[in-house]
Amino acid sequence: MATYHTALAALADPTRRSIFEHIVEGPRAVGELAAVLPVSRPAVSQHLRVLKEAELVVDSQIGARHVYQLNPSGLGALRTYLDRFWDQALAAYAATAESDEE
Template sequence: MAYEDKLFAALADPTRRAIFEHVAGRRQSVAELARVMPVSQPAISQHLKVLKEARLVRDEASGARRIYSIDPEGLGPLRAWLDRFWSDQLAAFKAVVETADDS
């Protein structure tokens, strides 16, 4: 599976996005997430695995716990993808405006 595919797929699920947003707000353990989210601990672990493979989060051992935090570079590729269309659309918009000026 291509990397970009993993990134978009990881963000597609609402529960997983919620977990990501929690982790982005504050680094925390699996148990903490399980306490606040409406799914079981294994479900949390499974989501975190997907997020990790998409490089959206990192994990770090801390005794028996495992602390998850956001991966600062993880959203870079998403932004890059987005900017591709952003500039395209700006160019297209500009072209329309300039065509209108010709009239």
């Protein structure tokens, strides 16, 4: 499911967002991420699964290392959703401001 919903829920968690931000800067192995973050390696692994299901990252195995890198799909879906939202919000906001002057 590549909905904006899963991406939104995935990025709502601070730890998971931190992991994602690291991956945005470039491909990262699981151990690399765990070394930097204040949580255990299994925790990182579980977060990566959520990010993967949200189509925010993709993984590829290189030897024994599992490297995760960005998947633009999820972030794009989220951005599209918010953009549509943003236009709608501005229009409604303008209409409200106008009706206040009547």
